[in-house]
Amino acid sequence: MSDAALKLSSVSKLFESHGRVIKALDDVSFEIQAGKVTGLIGPDGAGKTTLMRLISGLLVPASGAIEVVGIDVISDPLAVQSQLGYMPQRFGLYDDLTVQQNLDLYADLQNIAYKDRQPRFDQLMNMTGMSPFTKRLAGNLSGGMKQKLGLACTLLRSPKLLILDEPTVGVDPVSRRELWEIIYQQVSQVGMSVLLSTAYMDEAERCDEVVLLHEGKLLMQGKPKDLSQPLSGRTFHISVEGVRHRTLQQVLSNAPDVLDALIEGEGVRVVMEQVVDAKAIVLPQVLTQETHGTVSIDPVKPRFEDAFIARLKTKSTITQQTTIAPLSVSSSADKAVISVDNLTRTFGEFIAVNKISFNVKKGEVFGLLGANGAGKSTAFRMLCGLLPVSSGKVSVAGLDLRVAAADARRRIGYMAQKFSLYSDLSVTQNLNFFSSAYGLSGKQQKQRLAWAITTFELENYKNTNAGNLPLGYKQRLSFAAALMHEPEILFLDEPTSGVDPLARREFWERTNHLAEMGVTILVTTHFMDEANYCDHLVIMEAGRILAAGTPLDMKNLARNDEQPDPSMEDAFIYLLNSNDQKHQAVIA
Amino acid sequence: MNIAQIIALAKKEFLALLRDSRSRMVLIAPPIFQMLIFGFAASYDINNVPIAVYNQDQGVASREYISKLNGSPNFEITTIIAKNAEIAPLINNREVLLVVNIEPNFSDHIAQGSSGGIQVILDGRNSNTASIAMNYLATLSIAFNQKWNEDHGITGTNVALSGRYWFNENLQSRWFIIPGILGMLILVVTLLVTALSVAREREAGTFDQLLVTPMRPVEILIGKAIPGIVVGIIEATIILVVIVQLFEIPLRGDIGALYLGIVLFLLSATGVGLMISAISVTQQQAILGAFLFLVPAVILSGFSTPIANMPEVIQWLTYLNPLRYFLIIVRGVFLEGNSYGLLIDQYWPMLIISIVSLMFSGWLFKHRMY
Numbered sequence: 001m002s003d004a005a006l007k008l009s010s011v012s013k014l015f016e017s018h019g020r021v022i023k024a025l026d027d028v029s030f031e032i033q034a035g036k037v038t039g040l041i042g043p044d045g046a047g048k049t050t051l052m053r054l055i056s057g058l059l060v061p062a063s064g065a066i067e068v069v070g071i072d073v074i075s076d077p078l079a080v081q082s083q084l085g086y087m088p089q090r091f092g093l094y095d096d097l098t099v100q101q102n103l104d105l106y107a108d109l110q111n112i113a114y115k116d117r118q119p120r121f122d123q124l125m126n127m128t129g130m131s132p133f134t135k136r137l138a139g140n141l142s143g144g145m146k147q148k149l150g151l152a153c154t155l156l157r158s159p160k161l162l163i164l165d166e167p168t169v170g171v172d173p174v175s176r177r178e179l180w181e182i183i184y185q186q187v188s189q190v191g192m193s194v195l196l197s198t199a200y201m202d203e204a205e206r207c208d209e210v211v212l213l214h215e216g217k218l219l220m221q222g223k224p225k226d227l228s229q230p231l232s233g234r235t236f237h238i239s240v241e242g243v244r245h246r247t248l249q250q251v252l253s254n255a256p257d258v259l260d261a262l263i264e265g266e267g268v269r270v271v272m273e274q275v276v277d278a279k280a281i282v283l284p285q286v287l288t289q290e291t292h293g294t295v296s297i298d299p300v301k302p303r304f305e306d307a308f309i310a311r312l313k314t315k316s317t318i319t320q321q322t323t324i325a326p327l328s329v330s331s332s333a334d335k336a337v338i339s340v341d342n343l344t345r346t347f348g349e350f351i352a353v354n355k356i357s358f359n360v361k362k363g364e365v366f367g368l369l370g371a372n373g374a375g376k377s378t379a380f381r382m383l384c385g386l387l388p389v390s391s392g393k394v395s396v397a398g399l400d401l402r403v404a405a406a407d408a409r410r411r412i413g414y415m416a417q418k419f420s421l422y423s424d425l426s427v428t429q430n431l432n433f434f435s436s437a438y439g440l441s442g443k444q445q446k447q448r449l450a451w452a453i454t455t456f457e458l459e460n461y462k463n464t465n466a467g468n469l470p471l472g473y474k475q476r477l478s479f480a481a482a483l484m485h486e487p488e489i490l491f492l493d494e495p496t497s498g499v500d501p502l503a504r505r506e507f508w509e510r511t512n513h514l515a516e517m518g519v520t521i522l523v524t525t526h527f528m529d530e531a532n533y534c535d536h537l538v539i540m541e542a543g544r545i546l547a548a549g550t551p552l553d554m555k556n557l558a559r560n561d562e563q564p565d566p567s568m569e570d571a572f573i574y575l576l577n578s579n580d581q582k583h584q585a586v587i588a
Numbered sequence: 589m590n591i592a593q594i595i596a597l598a599k600k601e602f603l604a605l606l607r608d609s610r611s612r613m614v615l616i617a618p619p620i621f622q623m624l625i626f627g628f629a630a631s632y633d634i635n636n637v638p639i640a641v642y643n644q645d646q647g648v649a650s651r652e653y654i655s656k657l658n659g660s661p662n663f664e665i666t667t668i669i670a671k672n673a674e675i676a677p678l679i680n681n682r683e684v685l686l687v688v689n690i691e692p693n694f695s696d697h698i699a700q701g702s703s704g705g706i707q708v709i710l711d712g713r714n715s716n717t718a719s720i721a722m723n724y725l726a727t728l729s730i731a732f733n734q735k736w737n738e739d740h741g742i743t744g745t746n747v748a749l750s751g752r753y754w755f756n757e758n759l760q761s762r763w764f765i766i767p768g769i770l771g772m773l774i775l776v777v778t779l780l781v782t783a784l785s786v787a788r789e790r791e792a793g794t795f796d797q798l799l800v801t802p803m804r805p806v807e808i809l810i811g812k813a814i815p816g817i818v819v820g821i822i823e824a825t826i827i828l829v830v831i832v833q834l835f836e837i838p839l840r841g842d843i844g845a846l847y848l849g850i851v852l853f854l855l856s857a858t859g860v861g862l863m864i865s866a867i868s869v870t871q872q873q874a875i876l877g878a879f880l881f882l883v884p885a886v887i888l889s890g891f892s893t894p895i896a897n898m899p900e901v902i903q904w905l906t907y908l909n910p911l912r913y914f915l916i917i918v919r920g921v922f923l924e925g926n927s928y929g930l931l932i933d934q935y936w937p938m939l940i941i942s943i944v945s946l947m948f949s950g951w952l953f954k955h956r957m958y
Contacts (some may be wrong), residue, residue, distance in 0.1 A: 003616065237724060259839070268608030324937065381796075382799050384796075385799075385800070386796050386799055388955070401800075406802040406804045407802055408802075408804065409800055409801060409802045410802045412800065414796070414797065414800040416793050416796050416797055417793070418793050419793075420792060420793030420796065420797045421794060421797070422600065422603075422604055422792075422794060423792065424603070424604050424607045424608045425603055425604060425607065429603055431601070432596075433596055433599075433600040434797075434801070436592060436593060436595075437593055437597065437798070437801040437803055438598060438801055439590065439592070439593060439802060441592055465607070481797075489932075491800075558644045
C-alpha cells in the first residue's frame with residue numbers, strides 16, 4: 001500500500017531492568033492510512049509510549065522495520081524526524097519563557113525560515129485561540145492552554161505525520177474538545193496523518209481507526225464501530241427503583257454472567273458474558289427478593305469501551321464479602337463529617353481557591369471535579385492539613401487537621417495525586433512502615449498486612465521494590481497503604497489519573513465497597529464520567545465552585561431539547577459556558 | 589512521643605539509604621578513599637622541591653654550602669646555571685621553586701671574617717610554599733654558619749636558639765591536618781544524608797504522605813535525625829582507626845571525650861542538614877544548600893587557616909560554625925590529650941546550635957509546605 005503514512009512490520013523492543021528482560025513490544029505490525037486519525041489504545045504499560053518513541057526514531061527496535069511516509073526510520077532517523085511531529089506526554093515547554101518565546105525557540109530548533117515564521121505563528125495562534133496570550137509566561141497557562149501551545153509548537157513545520165502521546169490527559173472538557181477540533185482541522189485541511197494515544201475511551205471513538213495494544217502485543221485494529229459490533233446484544237442498562245446505584249453495581253458485577261458493570265446515570269450499564277435477551281436476564285436474588293420498585297432492563301448500543309473491556313477484562317477475582325446489608329436508601333447519619341466554609345487560599349496575587357463551601361456527610365462518596373489547575377488539589381491539601389488556609393474554615397471529623405492533635409489524623413487515610421510511596425522499599429516494607437506510622441503493631445499489624453496483600457493481590461510482588469511495580473499495582477499499593485489503619489475518612493487525590501479503564505473500574509469497585517461499609521470518601525478527579533460514582537459532588541473551575549449537588553442535579557441543569565440525555569461532560573461544559581456568560585454580564 | 593513510630597521511621601530511613609546500591613556505595617567508599625587521599629596528600633611540609641643553583645663563586649665555602657643543600661631532604665638541585673639570564677625562565681616556567689644565587693666573592697668574604705652574600709629568588713605565586721621554603725633555607729643557613737664556625741675555630745654567635753615543638757615533636761603538619769579531615773568528612777556525609785532525606789521525600793511526594801500520619805513533626809524530626817547520626821558515628825569510627833593505625837597519629841586523650849564531641853557535632857550537623865532539607869523543594873536545591881553551608885564552614889573553621897588571623901567580624905561568624913568547636917576537640921584530644929573538663933567550652937555551643945537548628949527545622953516541616 002503506497003498511501004500508508006506509517007508502516008510497522010514485526011517490531012519488537014526489549015528493555016532490561018534489574019536483570020530481567022521485559023518485552024515492551026512483541027512482534028507488532030500495522031499500517032496507518034494517510035489523512036486519518038488513528039488512536040493507539042491500551043492499558044498502562046502496554047507499550048504505547050515505547051511505540052511512539054520508536055516511530056520517532058528516539059529508540060531503535062530490537063527487530064523489525066518501521067517506515068514513515070516511505071522512509072525507513074532505522075536507517076535514516078533524521079529524514080523521518082523532518083517529516084514528523086512528536087508531542088510527548090509532557091511537552092518540553094519552558095515555563096519561564098513567554099508563549100511567543102517558546103514558539104520562537106521551537107522555530108529555531110526546527111530551523112524554520114524567518115520569513116515563513118510570522119504567518120505560521122499567526123495561523124497557529126488563531127487556530128488554538130491563543131493570540132491574546134502570546135506575552136504570557138508558559139508557566140502561567142492552564143493545563144489545556146499548555147497542551148495547545150505544545151501542539152502549536154509541534155505543528156510549526158506542518159509535519160506529514162503527527163504523533164501525540166496522551167495529548168488530552170488532565171485537560172478540561174472544553175479544551176479537550178478544542179484540541180480535537182485542531183487535530184481534525186489539520187487532517188481535513190492539510191491532509192496530515194495523526195497517531196494519538198489516549199486513556200479516554202470516548203476519544204477512542206472519535207478516531208477513524210484504533211489500534212489496541214496490550215502487554216506489547218497488537219490485539220486488534222479497526223474502526224471503533226466495527227470493533228464494538230460483536231458486542232451488540234450484550235450491553236444493557238439496568239436500574240432497580242429503590243436500590244442505590246452503587247449497591248446495584250456491586251451486586252451486578254459479582255453476578256455470574258455479567259462481565260462488566262459500570263455506574264451510568266441512575267442505573268448500571270452491564271456487559272454480559274454472552275448475547276442474551278433483555279427479558280432473559282435474571283437478576284441476583286438480593287435485588288429481587290425484597291419489595292423493591294420496578295426493575296428496568298433496557299438494551300443499549302455497545303461502545304468502544306465495551307469492546308476494550310471485553311477484550312481485556314479477565315473477570316475480577318476480587319471476591320469481596322458481598323455483605324450488601326445497607327440496601328436501604330437511608331443516607332445514614334446526616335451529620336457532616338467534613339465541612340468547608342468560605343475556604344480561600346491565595347499564592348501571592350493568585351487565588352487558587354476562592355471562598356468555597358460544602359459539607360460531606362458520613363458514608364458518602366463526595367467528588368471534587370474539575371480540570372487540572374481548577375484548585376481541587378489545593379483545596380484538598382488544606383482539608384488534609386497539608387497547607388495552611390488563607391481564610392475560611394475547614395473541619396474534618398469536627399477538627400482542623402492542621403492544628404488538631406496528631407491522633408486525629410489516625411482517623412483519616414490519604415492517597416496522594418501521584419504515586420507517593422517509597423520506591424526503594426519493597427511492597428511489604430512500605431506497608432509495614434505505613435502501618436507502624438499509624439501506630440499499628442504486633443498481631444494487628446500482621447493481620448492488616450496479610451489483608452492488604454490478599455485483598456489487593458500483591459502476593460507476587462511482595463518483595464518487589466515499589467518503584468518497579470507496574471502502574472496499576474502502584475496504585476493498588478498506595479490504596480492499600482492508605483487503608484492499613486482502617487480510616488473512617490478517606491481522601492483520594494486524583495486516584496485514577498493516568499490509569500487505564502480496567503484499573504479505574506477496579507479502583508471504583510473497591511471505593512464503592514468501602515463507602516458501603518460506612519467510610520466517608522472525598523475524591524478529586526478530572527474524569528467527568530467518574531462523577532457518576534459520587535453521591536454528591538462539586539464542580540470547580542478557576543478556584544470557585546461552579547455547581548454543587550448530585551450527579552443527576554448537574555445533568556438536569558444541562559438537560560434540554562437538544563441534549564435529552566446529557567453526559568457529565570456535557571453538564572460541565574454547559575456550566576462553564578453559562579458561567580462565562582454570567583461573568584461577561586457582570587463585566588458589562 | 590511514640591517510640592514505636594520513631595523506630596519505624598528510622599528503620600525506613602535506613603532501608604531507603606541502604607537498599608539502593610548506589611547510595612550505599614556513596615556512603616561507604618568515598619569517605620574512606622578521601623581519608624586516604626587527603627591524608628597522604630594534604631601537608632604543608634615540602635619535600636624534594638626542585639631548586640636551581642647559580643654559583644658565581646667556586647670557592648670552598650660555596651661548595652660546602654651547596655653540599656648542605658644537596659644533603660637536605662627538602663630540596664633537590666635540579667639545575668646548575670651559569671648565567672643571570674637563565675634565572676627568569678626557570679622560575680617563570682615553574683621548573684624550580686627557587687634559585688640560590690651565590691655572589692662572586694662569597695668564599696673570600698667568609699674567609700675574611702665578614703658575611704658572604706646569597707640571593708634567593710623565589711616563586712611567590714604560592715606565598716605559603718615560598719615562605720616555607722625560605723624558612724627551610726634560613727634554618728639551613730644557620731646550621732651552615734654554626735658548622736663553619738666550629739670547624740674554623742671561630743666563636744661567633746652569642747645567641748643560639750634551640751626549639752622544642754610541643755604536642756607535635758617533629759612538627760609534622762599531617763598531625764595537624766588529618767584530625768581536621770575527620771571533622772570535615774563526617775560533616776559532609778551527615779549533612780548530605782540529612783539534607784537529602786526530606787528533600788527526597790518532598791520531591792517524590794512521600795512527605796505529604798508522612799505528614800498526614802499521626803506522627804508529630806518532632807517525631808518525624810527524631811526519626812530523620814537518627815540515620816544521619818548513626819552513619820556519622822560509624823564513619824567516624826572507621827576513620828579514627830585509619831588515623832591511628834595507618835597514619836600513626838597518637839590518640840593521647842580520652843576517647844570518650846572525643847565521642848561526646850562527635851555526637852554533639854553530628855547532632856548539630858543533622859540540625860543544619862534538616863533545616864536545609866526543610867527549606868528545599870528538590871534534591872538539587874538540597875545539595876546546593878548543603879554546599880553553600882559546607883564551603884564556608886570548612887574555611888571558617890580553623891581547618892587550614894587560624895581563626896585568630898581572621899578579621900574580627902568574621903571571627904564572630906565562626907561562633908555559629910559547629911566545625912570550629914569540633915576541630916578544637918578533635919585536635920585537643922589527639923595531640924594535647926585533653927579530656928572533658930578542658931573541652932566543656934566546646935561542647936555547649938554545639939549543643940545550642942543543635943537545639944536551635946533542630947527546633948527550627950521542626951517548625952519548617954509544618955510551615956514550609958508548598
